[in-house]
Amino acid sequence: MNGIASAKPTVADEAAPGFSAVLAIELDRAYRVAGHLLGSASDAEDAVQEALERAWLHWGQLREPAAAQGWFWRILVNVCRTKLRKRRSQPVREIDESVELETPDPFRTSLARDAVGRAMTVLTEDQRLVVVLRYWGDLTVPEIAHRTGLREGTVKSRLHAAHAALRRRLVAAGEAEG
Amino acid sequence: MNEMEIELRLERLASADDAIRAPARLRDRMRDLEAGAAEPAVGAWERPRLLGRRAGRVRIGALVGLAAAIVVAAGLLFAVAPRHDGRRDPVAAPSGPSFSPSSFTKDHTFPGSATSAPFVASVRSDEAGIYGLFSMTVDHPALRWGPWSGLQSVVISSPDGRAWSMSSPLPDLVTALEVPPMDASDAITAVARHAGRFVVVGGLAAAPASVARSDGQEPVESIGVIWTSDDGRAWHEVEAARQPGYVFQDVVWTQGGFVAVAVRAEGGMRILTSADGERWSAASAQGFTDVTDVLPVKSDPVGGFLVVGATRGEHGLVSSLTPVHSADGRSWSSAGRLPLPGPALSVVYAYRNGRWTVDAVIGDHIPAASVSVSANADHRIRAHLETAVLDGGSWRWLEPTREFDWLASPYSAGLDDGGATLAAGAWVDEAEGSAGPSPSQLQSAPVRFAWTADAVSWTPAGSGPTGTPLAELKFRGELLLFVSTTGPGVPSVEVWSAPWPN
Numbered sequence: 001m002n003g004i005a006s007a008k009p010t011v012a013d014e015a016a017p018g019f020s021a022v023l024a025i026e027l028d029r030a031y032r033v034a035g036h037l038l039g040s041a042s043d044a045e046d047a048v049q050e051a052l053e054r055a056w057l058h059w060g061q062l063r064e065p066a067a068a069q070g071w072f073w074r075i076l077v078n079v080c081r082t083k084l085r086k087r088r089s090q091p092v093r094e095i096d097e098s099v100e101l102e103t104p105d106p107f108r109t110s111l112a113r114d115a116v117g118r119a120m121t122v123l124t125e126d127q128r129l130v131v132v133l134r135y136w137g138d139l140t141v142p143e144i145a146h147r148t149g150l151r152e153g154t155v156k157s158r159l160h161a162a163h164a165a166l167r168r169r170l171v172a173a174g175e176a177e178g
Numbered sequence: 179m180n181e182m183e184i185e186l187r188l189e190r191l192a193s194a195d196d197a198i199r200a201p202a203r204l205r206d207r208m209r210d211l212e213a214g215a216a217e218p219a220v221g222a223w224e225r226p227r228l229l230g231r232r233a234g235r236v237r238i239g240a241l242v243g244l245a246a247a248i249v250v251a252a253g254l255l256f257a258v259a260p261r262h263d264g265r266r267d268p269v270a271a272p273s274g275p276s277f278s279p280s281s282f283t284k285d286h287t288f289p290g291s292a293t294s295a296p297f298v299a300s301v302r303s304d305e306a307g308i309y310g311l312f313s314m315t316v317d318h319p320a321l322r323w324g325p326w327s328g329l330q331s332v333v334i335s336s337p338d339g340r341a342w343s344m345s346s347p348l349p350d351l352v353t354a355l356e357v358p359p360m361d362a363s364d365a366i367t368a369v370a371r372h373a374g375r376f377v378v379v380g381g382l383a384a385a386p387a388s389v390a391r392s393d394g395q396e397p398v399e400s401i402g403v404i405w406t407s408d409d410g411r412a413w414h415e416v417e418a419a420r421q422p423g424y425v426f427q428d429v430v431w432t433q434g435g436f437v438a439v440a441v442r443a444e445g446g447m448r449i450l451t452s453a454d455g456e457r458w459s460a461a462s463a464q465g466f467t468d469v470t471d472v473l474p475v476k477s478d479p480v481g482g483f484l485v486v487g488a489t490r491g492e493h494g495l496v497s498s499l500t501p502v503h504s505a506d507g508r509s510w511s512s513a514g515r516l517p518l519p520g521p522a523l524s525v526v527y528a529y530r531n532g533r534w535t536v537d538a539v540i541g542d543h544i545p546a547a548s549v550s551v552s553a554n555a556d557h558r559i560r561a562h563l564e565t566a567v568l569d570g571g572s573w574r575w576l577e578p579t580r581e582f583d584w585l586a587s588p589y590s591a592g593l594d595d596g597g598a599t600l601a602a603g604a605w606v607d608e609a610e611g612s613a614g615p616s617p618s619q620l621q622s623a624p625v626r627f628a629w630t631a632d633a634v635s636w637t638p639a640g641s642g643p644t645g646t647p648l649a650e651l652k653f654r655g656e657l658l659l660f661v662s663t664t665g666p667g668v669p670s671v672e673v674w675s676a677p678w679p680n
Contacts, residue, residue, distance in 0.1 A: 019212045024205065031200035048204055056211040082297075082315050106198045113194075116187040124384075125363055135192035163184045170184075 019059050022068045023052070029137055030076055035107040036132045037080040044107070047083060051076040073137075073147040077129065084125055119169040127162035130155050275600065275658075277627055277640035281676035282660055284643075285340040288671040290314050296671050298334070298661050300368040301650045304431070308652060308659065309335035311369050311378070312344065312671060331366040333376055333410060339657045339675050345410035351382050351403060354415075365425055372431040377455040378405045378413075379426030379438050402426040402440040402448075406455045419458040424448055432477035435507055439472045439485055447472060447487045447500070451507050461510045466500050468515060473499075478529040483507060486527055486536065495521035499536060499566075501573060513572045534568040600627055600639060600651070600658075643674050653678070 027048070034051075035044035055072050111117030123131060133144045141159070145152045290296035301310035313331040333345040351364040366380035381402040402421030405413045424440035435453040442448075447469040449461035469487030476484050487500035502512040522538040529535075566573045627639035642660050650661035660674040 020205075020208050023208060027200040027204055027208070028198075031204065032195055032198050035198070045201060045204065048200065049207055052204070052208055052211065056208075078315055106195075110191070110195050110198070114187065114191050116184065117191050131188065135188045136195060138192070160181070163181045166184050166188075167181070 019056060023055065023072055026069055026072060030073070032107075033132050033137045034076060034080055036111070036136050037077075037129065038083060039107060041105050041107060043083065047076065047079045051079045054079070070143075070147045077133075077148055081125070081129075115170055115173065116166060119166050119173070122165050122169045123162050127158050127165065130158040131162045134159060274639050275627075275679045276638075277642065277658065277676055277679070279641060279644050281640070281679075282643045282674040283676075284672055284674050286336075286342045286673040288312050288334065288342075288344070288673075290669040290671070296669060297663055298650055298671050300428075301652050301659075301661060302370065302430075303652060304371055306371070306374070307335060307337040308339050309333055309369060309371055309376075310650070310661075311366060313366060329364050329366060331378075333369050333378065333407075335371075335410070336673075339652075339659050339673070342673065343410075345376070345407065346413065348378055348380075348405060349413055349415065351380070355382060355401070367426060368428045368430075370429045370431040370436055372436065372455070374408060375455050376407045376410060377429050377431075377436055377438075377452075378407075379403070379429040379440075381421070381425035381440070383425050383443065399423055400425050400443065404429075404438060404455075404458070416456055416458065419450065419452075421448060421450075427472045428475045430475045430477060430483075432483060432507070433481040437475055437483055437485070437507065439475055441469060441472050441487070443470065445470055447485075447502075449485055449502065449510065461504070461508075466502070466512070468498065469500050471496075473525055473527070476527065476529070478534070481506060482529075484527060484529075484534050486525070488525065489515070491521060496525050496538070497521055499525065499538075501527070501534070501536060501568070503534065503568065516566060516573050519575070536566045536573070538566075600653070 030048050030051070031044050034047040035041055038044055038047060051072060054075050055068075111120060120128065120131070129148070130144055130150075133139050133147070134141075137144075139147065141152050141155050144150070144155045148155070150158075288296060288298075296312060296314035299311045299313065301308065303309070310333070311331050312334045313329055316330040330350075331348045333348075334342055335345070336342040348366050363383050364380065365383050366378060368380075369376055369378045371377070379402070382400060384400040399422050402419075402424040404416045404419040404426065406416060407413045419438075421440045424442050424446070426438055426440045429436060429438040435451055436455050436458075438450045438452070438458070440448045440450070445467045447466040448464055450458045451461055452458040466487050468489045470490055471488040473486040473488055478484070482503065482505045485502045485504075487502065488496045489498045489500070491497035496518060498518055499516040500512060500514065501516060502510055504510040516536070518538050525536065525538050527534065527536040566575050625642040625644075627641065643662070650659075652659040652661070656678045657675045658678055660676070662672045662674065663669065
């Protein structure tokens with residue numbers, strides 16, 4: 001499989017790597033990562049859908065099928081970061097989430113049940129990114145570096161700073177001993 | 179507690195989330211794309227978005243973001259009878275404008291990149307034309323800390339709203355200030371122009387001071403920064419105007435000069451003024467420690483300003499306002515906090531009929547713990563409009579609350595000295611089903627306009643281009659400008675225009 005196909009691949013195009021087959025295994029993790037980066041299930045759905053659509057549009061240009069997953073994660077991370085930036089740029093913040101009353105948002109519920117989760121509000125956007133990719137994306141430091149374009153040293157330093165920030169917050173909140 | 183314990187707790191927390199699975203709709207969408215069943219990539223608004231399949235709940239979030247308004251000439255005003263009973267407004271005195279999709283032509287496209295959607299902000303007009311900020315996330319070259327994904331912004335401008343040009347990119351703050359990008363994020367927030375000089379504001383939003391800097395140095399502090407350019411090519415930072423601890427949120431030019439407002443994340447607002455964009459001085463009124471955000475600065479036709487600081491509560495909803503008024507740009511006064519009757523989705527304010535008014539759009543069904551909005555018992559969506567007026571130096575709320583139910587989304591509005599407003603939002607006339615307007619009905623609803631002369635009575639004013647989500651709406655000369663952001667694919671910003679009907 002040479003992986004080089006037309007810009008608009010079809011199922012009949014045998015040269016194109018299997019889009020669903022390659023990305024389906026990433027979907028749950030991608031959803032969880034997007035959910036914890038953006039803070040809501042509905043935003044996570046939007047972000048993953050947008051990333052899938054962008055990935056599909058350029059799937060035919062993908063020359064290295066083995067790199068597809070990392071490439072998809074890069075798109076997803078950029079989609080999430082753009083959404084976060086848009087939120088900041090709007091003087092009246094977009095109400096960007098819809099929580100069905102009888103179904104609490106799973107991502108908020110998840111973080112709220114543990115002091116460490118509650119303390120994550122102290123993290124910067126960039127720190128939160130590496131923390132979410134490390135623990136919710138279950139990625140190693142080299143994998144995070146590969147999928148974000150950061151150097152491994154940068155990933156490590158961000159993780160270290162995030163851990164320190166969480167620890168300080170927990171101590172300040174009386175949730176941990178100094 | 180050491181770092182390893184923190185890691186273990188994070189691992190446990192994340193492991194517990196393994197039960198959270200991507201909705202089946204995402205897998206369906208993926209298969210649809212591959213099977214060629216997906217719709218062509220014509221724009222995010224036309225995407226069969228997943229949330230559109232949720233039944234029984236109405237998502238207004240994306241719609242709020244679409245809402246926008248323009249100011250129009252006082253000569254176009256008309257009067258209609260107010261109605262407060264919450265039912266479909268039967269007033270039909272359509273002396274306002276009316277548009278249709280065919281009224282609009284697409285004049286310009288600013289392309290983004292395959293992996294980053296662009297957006298526009300701070301669209302303004304003056305005697306020389308219209309201008310705004312165009313931004314997108316880009317990968318910056320490697321710094322000594324490694325490559326990073328930052329914001330690249332340019333000023334876009336047009337003399338007529340149809341032919342557009344772009345400035346040179348604004349300086350990259352992280353590189354310029356030699357701050358590790360992991361410890362701060364850049365923000366370029368607003369642009370103003372006078373006599374050919376652009377003034378752009380923003381800053382570096384740093385991590386909380388309690389977080390150690392990743393390279394072991396002293397923690398990075400947020401800093402507000404002002405740049406100027408006389409030609410749109412060379413940018414110059416006004417170093418004397420730096421505001422440590424703050425980030426600039428807005429800048430405007432009015433008859434009295436430039437006014438820039440900076441906000442401190444922990445609470446606090448500073449107002450700076452300048453006659454030329456180069457020499458800045460702090461206004462007399464400072465502090466406002468409750469303020470965590472600032473809404474767009476506005477001016478009145480006689481040289482005054484209104485700066486409205488906002489305090490945000492849960493989910494970003496506005497819980498109180500702090501209007502700060504100046505009649506001349508030199509002396510400022512504030513009557514203090516103006517608590518809202520409820521958490522507000524949207525706040526708009528303007529100089530109407532000789533006095534400042536502040537409107538807060540407060541959804542009818544906004545639970546305190548959530549920002550979702552459900553259909554009412556009669557399956558209509560409502561938003562209450564609460565209005566405060568500056569009356570003898572103090573603010574008071576007008577009674578009674580006005581209620582309207584014919585716009586499917588809360589609106590945002592601005593207005594001029596005459597008080598007329600054109601608002602836009604997704605619009606649903608009648609619900610398709612018994613459970614109110616379905617999300618898919620809302621998602622496919624056209625962007626429609628509503629017109630008011632007095633912010634009390636509204637009448638329909640036609641619709642906008644289809645299949646492209648509205649980002650900004652602006653009136654320029656005889657043109658109505660409709661700025662949209664498209665996607666997926668290579669997303670772009672499109673500028674549409676329609677002649678203002680005579």
